[in-house]
Amino acid sequence: MFSYVVRRLLLAIPVLLGVVTLVFLALRLIPGDPALIMAGEAAPQEVVARIRTQLGLDRPLAVQYGIYIWNLVRGDLGESVRTRRPVTQELGFRLPATLELASASMAIAVVLGLTAGIISATRQYSILDYATMVGALVGISIPVFWFGLMAMWIFSVRLGWFPVGGRGTLRHLVLPAITLGAMATGMIARMTRSSMLEVLRQDYIRTGKAKGLTERSVNLRHALRNALIPVVTVVGLQFGGLLAGSVLTETVFTWPGVGRLMVDSITNRDYPVVQGAVLVIALVFTAVNLLVDLAYSFVDPRIRYD
């Protein structure tokens, strides 16, 4: 077990380094002079020069890369071109909001998705099964930003039940969390259903039923536990989807998270902040996937010996 964890952690290092390098190169690949683009065409020469020095763009690429990695190791993501505040500080303000939104959405998606998937699988081909699967497909196909806007129009503008946007109370969280969680709910429901159906055909389920266990006990204690393994993967992958989807949801609901910061920074051409935001989301995603892989080996001991 220990060696599996160590091996998995070691394997994550080149991936992390690759992510970091890709984000570094992206900023340098922008056609033209990034310093000039960031400062704006009309900016005085001194400002352009300041930005160029600040970002180290006047040095050779290899040196820039070395400095970037060294700074990253020290937790320094550079400085915002607009506010002149450290990028880590800008992200630090916003990250809790995004994590709050993503976690709330995930909680909704897991509870709703698992319940829907189990009901659907245990009552295959019933009306309830069809209805649930249509609902899941709608969740997967609906554009997050449209769903959010329509929910806002109905529940905030027309009915006045929830605030139109912003962050603060639990009521602020409800609509954005449901909106963002819709796709993940659909994915988890579909995965739970197909995984449960597969397990329900196994011999040990028939044995369980034959020896007189209740339907509930067979479904929850024997089938669900074995069906959960692929579901765990989907949950991990969906968490990344949630972090990325938060870019759109945060824009709709003016939620002050990393996603909105990123979009605003793209508009303002504040590339150090864009770079930091992309990096943080990708790193959180990688970390979640790593945790999922490790969680796997606890859920399914067979994986450790592969």
Place this chain on the structure above:
Amino acid sequence: MARSRHLLWDAARGLVRHRSALVGLAVVTALLLVALFAPLLAPHDPLLPRMRERLTPPSSKHWLGQDELGRDILSRIIYGARISLTIGIVSVGVGMAVGVPWGLASGFYGGKFDILTQRSIDILLSFPSILLAILIVTVLGPSLWNAMVAIGIASIPAYTRVVRGSTLAIRDAEYVQAARAMGAADARILVRHVLPNVLGPVVVLSTLYTASAILTAAGLGFLGLGAQAPTPEWGAMLSRGREYLRVAPHVSAFPGLAIFVSVLGFNLLGDGLRDALDPRLRGKV
């Protein structure tokens, strides 16, 4: 040739049995026809502003109402179908053009190249696809064309991974060995014997990725990183309607509905094709 006829036959037979896939096929066909005959179907000029009639709700003259510049929303949605389909075709084309040969080579040759491929894919998959698309659009600059390319690039790892897996499974099959024994060159083996056998998953993936490409492009359009004004792109239309949500919700509602129905259509069709062509992919794509 025989193989591709099988593929078509399998797909057709599977689809007929799948009622929901037929619905998907109908939606996709309708979308295709609307895009093709847009100039005949659109009742008004999609770009013509009528400032006096701005934000007018649906009426008998303008079935879906008028937008913030008084343009006919129905006509804009009809022309928007062309853009959405182009997005699907271009981005799927980019993803396939790079991902399929890469996956074939990686699975077929193995070795260091394969290891390098796998690590690169791991890195690319560390970015949720819309994030990778946003990063690429930031580099290339916001435009519809760049958004399509970005979405295509973001889908490359998925194609590479699926094709690599399928290639690996048939690399040592008897018919491949037989072809090799007869002195066929690698390129010939790959194109004539391996490629036709990995096409099933690629078709399925492409259909499902068309849905996700339309969704992502609309998202980029919504964020202002995709199509620019006055292009009648659904995501951008929806985004501009946002400001008028209180007084004219129809400006956002209808373009969003168009995105939703198209994506649903491709997803239904993709699910059906997956079950017909390669049920093993269930839960993977």
